[in-house]
Every structure is written in structure tokens, then in C-alpha cells.
Amino acid sequence: MSRARIYLSPPHMSGSEEDRIAQVFASNWVAPVGPDLARFEEDFAKKIGVEAAAAVSSGTAALHLALRRLELEPEDEVICSTFTFCASANPIVYERARPVFIDSDWDTWNMDPNLLAEELKEADRRGKLPKAVLLVDILGQSADMDAILEITDRYGVPIIEDAAEALGSTYKEKQVGSSAWCSAFSFNGNKIITTSGGGMLCSNDRKLIEKAKHWATQAKDPGHLYQHSEIGYNYRLSNVLAAVGIAQLEVLDLRVKTRRRNFDFYFDRLAELPGVSFMPEADYGLANRWLTVARFDPAEFGANCENVREALEEENIESRRVWVPLHRQPSFQGCRYRGGTVADEIFADALCLPSGTALTETDLDRICTLIEAVAG
Numbered sequence: 001m002s003r004a005r006i007y008l009s010p011p012h013m014s015g016s017e018e019d020r021i022a023q024v025f026a027s028n029w030v031a032p033v034g035p036d037l038a039r040f041e042e043d044f045a046k047k048i049g050v051e052a053a054a055a056v057s058s059g060t061a062a063l064h065l066a067l068r069r070l071e072l073e074p075e076d077e078v079i080c081s082t083f084t085f086c087a088s089a090n091p092i093v094y095e096r097a098r099p100v101f102i103d104s105d106w107d108t109w110n111m112d113p114n115l116l117a118e119e120l121k122e123a124d125r126r127g128k129l130p131k132a133v134l135l136v137d138i139l140g141q142s143a144d145m146d147a148i149l150e151i152t153d154r155y156g157v158p159i160i161e162d163a164a165e166a167l168g169s170t171y172k173e174k175q176v177g178s179s180a181w182c183s184a185f186s187f188n189g190n191k192i193i194t195t196s197g198g199g200m201l202c203s204n205d206r207k208l209i210e211k212a213k214h215w216a217t218q219a220k221d222p223g224h225l226y227q228h229s230e231i232g233y234n235y236r237l238s239n240v241l242a243a244v245g246i247a248q249l250e251v252l253d254l255r256v257k258t259r260r261r262n263f264d265f266y267f268d269r270l271a272e273l274p275g276v277s278f279m280p281e282a283d284y285g286l287a288n289r290w291l292t293v294a295r296f297d298p299a300e301f302g303a304n305c306e307n308v309r310e311a312l313e314e315e316n317i318e319s320r321r322v323w324v325p326l327h328r329q330p331s332f333q334g335c336r337y338r339g340g341t342v343a344d345e346i347f348a349d350a351l352c353l354p355s356g357t358a359l360t361e362t363d364l365d366r367i368c369t370l371i372e373a374v375a376g
């Protein structure tokens with residue numbers, strides 16, 4: 001008799017996807033090429049406010065293509081946030097370079113600009129600057145772009161912005177993903193909009209986007225022959241999925257509103273409980289609140305985040321711990337790390353609460369009541 005499962009962040013269709021897919025089938029552009037791909041890229045670039053965009057099979061692929069453009073060598077370093085999903089840093093290793101992980105600050109949970117400045121200063125002194133900074137907008141909150149750019153511009157180090165979670169968020173009234181050299185977005189099933197799987201690389205550097213499209217389609221030389229001067233990948237997004245993306249993009253603003261409503265609901269109900277706090281929102285922008293993340297201080301709350309997770313799970317409700325910091329991951333053993341314990345402390349007591357945009361107020365109320373009951 002258990003009720004239907006409440007997932008952490010499930011897909012939420014707008015309703016017009018099926019019509020668009022039917023049109024794709026009628027025209028037979030059921031391939032990783034076609035008019036919907038071009039239209040999705042155009043609509044997306046316009047929304048973000050960049051010159052060009054390349055639609056690919058995942059956010060990870062978008063990051064990989066951007067890194068490939070840097071022509072990395074085995075000893076090269078790329079700086080990355082430690083408080084993020086592994087997909088931010090994995091493509092650095094695909095390109096045989098070394099990630100260097102940096103801790104977050106308490107105000108934004110994003111890369112701490114002071115630690116980045118220290119790292120670049122020392123790297124400069126050593127005579128070997130990193131080839132890029134892979135900057136993440138974590139949980140949908142923009143990094144402090146102006147502060148970070150001011151530092152990286154001093155050394156001429158480009159920024160690849162991992163905006164996979166932050167579509168629709170703003171930084172000083174600009175869309176997230178418009179200020180760095182390039183930015184990557186994800187349309188995985190759990191993101192704020194989805195194509196079931198997919199990604200987008202955005203940039204004002206048209207040459208980068210042109211190269212990315214070339215590499216994403218096996219890097220075939222111009223002409224009718226299967227001749228290849230470079231190694232490429234099969235990374236292009238399907239035209240069918242681009243049609244889904246067009247429909248999803250139309251409801252993005254609505255989805256941001258609803259995610260923020262979720263956050264406000266949780267905050268209004270739970271923030272007053274002893275030992276409960278939430279991810280702060282910086283005053284330089286509007287976070288999309290992709291996931292609502294609450295922290296539970298066991299000494300004051302009387303239970304820890306794992307107790308809350310288990311209590312929700314018993315009611316068939318999914319919640320998730322945040323990522324194990326990347327400098328703690330066995331897969332990144334031996335990588336350099338700069339920072340203190342911010343990411344560790346967030347990991348220790350934070351929980352991602354159900355944040356889907358189809359949640360009703362009844363669902364939210366039920367989840368809050370269950371959490372209140374866990375409090376000691």
C-alpha cells in the first residue's frame with residue numbers, strides 16, 4: 001500500500017514534447033542531424049546571451065570538448081572545485097591532465113576566490129600556470145564571476161564554466177554561462193530541464209563551437225570521403241532529443257519559479273527548527289534552486305542528515321546526501337588540494353530534499369512534517 005515514490009528531481013515534461021516529436025517523425029529527421037538541432041542551439045544561445053552553442057549528448061561531453069580545445073599535455077594542471085559532481089573533473093583526466101581541487105567558501109558554496117588567487121600566485125611563482133579553471137555553479141548558484149575573472153585575467157587563464165545545474169540562474173542580471181570563455185549545460189533526466197540526456201556547450205568564441213561540432217561528429221574532413229585528419233567522438237545530440245529540448249526551454253522560467261517555490265516552502269517550515277540551516281543565496285544573482293539543500297546539526301537538531309534520509313526513505317521518499325568532495329574520491333587519489341574543511345563539513349551534514357517541479361504543496365507539507373518528526 002506504499003504510496004507512489006517521490007523522487008529527488010524527476011523529469012517534468014511541458015506537454016508539447018510529444019507534438020514536436022511527432023513532427024520530427026513525420027519529417028524523418030530521426031538522426032543526430034536536422035532542423036530541430038539548429039533551432040535548439042539558436043534558441044539556447046539566445047536565452048543565455050552568447051554567440052553560439054553546440055548541442056551534444058551530455059554535459060560531460062560538452063566539458064570534454066572545451067578541454068580538448070586547450071590541447072592539454074600530461075603534466076598540465078586544470079583547477080576545479082572540490083565540492084561538485086565527478087563529471088566536472090572526469091574530462092580533465094580524459095585529456096590526461098591533472099585536476100587540482102579547490103575548496104568552497106561559506107557564502108556561496110562555490111570555489112573560494114581567495115584560495116584560487118593563492119593557488120594561481122604560487123603556480124605563477126613556480127613558472128607553470130594551470131591551463132584552465134573549471135568553475136562550477138553548484139546546485140544552481142552562480143559562482144562570483146567578476147571576482148573570479150578579476151583573478152584569472154591577471155594570469156590569462158581561461159574559465160570553463162560548468163553550469164550543468166544552473167540553467168536559468170542569473171549573475172548580476174545576466175544569464176549564468178555568459179561571462180566565461182565557454183560554459184557547459186546538462187539536460188540529464190534530473191536537471192532543471194531535460195532531453196532525457198543531453199548537453200550544450202556555449203561560447204562567444206565561434207571557432208570553439210565550430211570545432212566542438214566537428215569533433216562531436218567523428219571529425220570527418222570536408223568532402224564526400226570518410227577521411228579524418230583528427231580523432232573525433234560520437235557526441236552529437238539526436239535531432240529527436242533537440243525537439244524535446246525546444247519544448248523544455250519554453251517552460252524554463254516557469255521551472256525556475258517552481259524550484260524557488262520549493263525552496264521557500266522548505267525554508268518557511270524548517271529554518272526555525274534548532275540545528276537546521278540552508279544553502280545561502282548570494283546577493284549578486286538569482287539561484288535556480290535546482291536542489292534544495294538543508295543542513296542538520298546533530299547536536300542541536302537531535303538527529304543527523306542520515307537519520308532524516310532514512311526516515312524519508314521509509315515513506316518511499318528519495319533524498320540524497322551531497323557529493324563526497326572530489327579530493328576525497330578514490331578515483332582522484334593523489335591529486336593536489338587547496339583549502340580547509342568547507343566541502344567536508346557540508347558533506348557531513350547536508351541533505352538534498354525532494355526538489356522536483358511537479359511536487360504539490362501537499363507533498364511538500366508531508367515531507368516537512370516527516371522531517372519535523374525526526375527532530376529530537
Ligand SMILES: *Cc1c(COP(=O)(O)O)cnc(C)c1O
Nearest residue numbers: 058059060085087088164186188
Ligand atoms: C549533471 C552534471 C554534470 C554532467 O552532466 P551530464 O549531462 O550528466 O553528463 C556535470 N557537472 C555537474 C556539476 C553536474 O551536476
